[in-house]
Amino acid sequence: MWCSDFDWAVFQTSGLEVVSHGSVERRFDSETRLSPVTHGLASWLIADGVALSRRELLAITVAGILPDLDGLGIALDLLGEALGIPQSNWYEKYHHHLLHGGLGAVVVLIVTWLIGCRNRRSLIAALFAFHLHLFCDVVGSRGPGVTDVWPIHYLAPFSDAWTVEWSKQWVLNGWQNVSLTGILLLLTWNRAIHSGRTPLVFCSQGANDRTVTVLRCWAGWVK
Numbered sequence: 001m002w003c004s005d006f007d008w009a010v011f012q013t014s015g016l017e018v019v020s021h022g023s024v025e026r027r028f029d030s031e032t033r034l035s036p037v038t039h040g041l042a043s044w045l046i047a048d049g050v051a052l053s054r055r056e057l058l059a060i061t062v063a064g065i066l067p068d069l070d071g072l073g074i075a076l077d078l079l080g081e082a083l084g085i086p087q088s089n090w091y092e093k094y095h096h097h098l099l100h101g102g103l104g105a106v107v108v109l110i111v112t113w114l115i116g117c118r119n120r121r122s123l124i125a126a127l128f129a130f131h132l133h134l135f136c137d138v139v140g141s142r143g144p145g146v147t148d149v150w151p152i153h154y155l156a157p158f159s160d161a162w163t164v165e166w167s168k169q170w171v172l173n174g175w176q177n178v179s180l181t182g183i184l185l186l187l188t189w190n191r192a193i194h195s196g197r198t199p200l201v202f203c204s205q206g207a208n209d210r211t212v213t214v215l216r217c218w219a220g221w222v223k
Contacts, residue, residue, distance in 0.1 A: 036065050038177065039136065041184035043129040044199050048191050050125045054201060059117040061199070063108045064129035067137075070098035100137065101154035101162075105130055140170035140177045193219050 043064020051057040073090025080088050105127060112126040134152050141150040151165035170176040192198045193215050201208040
């Protein structure tokens with residue numbers, strides 16, 4: 001959507017807003033942080049549903065987590081705070097600005113290609129996992145305050161256009177996000193029982209196999 005002629009375009013029925021970020025200033029405190037757990041579970045489920053190899057599993061799962069690399073500035077903020085250095089706000093400045101948009105999508109394609117997944121299925125699944133991450137952030141990444149809505153700047157850092165936010169955004173630690181994470185965890189367990197794969201496969205095949213065996217025992221598959 002384009003908003004070059006308007007600072008605000010509000011869709012009353014859905015609460016979705018496309019904003020010109022230059023006209024709006026927001027502050028987010030250090031407690032506004034997005035855990036990658038939910039994103040990781042969602043991208044793993046996508047990967048487990050389409051991937052044929054461990055390499056594809058890795059590429060697609062990474063694609064759904066990669067956007068949050070632009071939030072690593074929080075480490076510098078916390079370090080500076082511990083050392084008594086004036087507040088740097090790296091997290092607030094760059095999170096959702098560098099990799100939560102078109103630039104991040106390009107990076108995902110490059111990373112997927114470099115991992116060795118160059119077929120159409122893997123590339124499309126990686127892009128889907130990436131954009132699902134953005135969608136989840138639009139829906140459920142609000143800070144503690146009513147006005148602490150966190151937008152997605154899709155064309156950043158090159159342009160302030162195509163900035164998207166939802167006025168009814170869920171609070172990060174709200175029941176909706178907690179419930180969603182629980183549902184994704186249950187789906188991950190269910191997939192593990194049927195496919196024989198869990199995220200532990202990235203660390204150890206043995207640990208993965210033992211976990212699957214335990215889950216299948218609980219489900220009554222193994223006696």
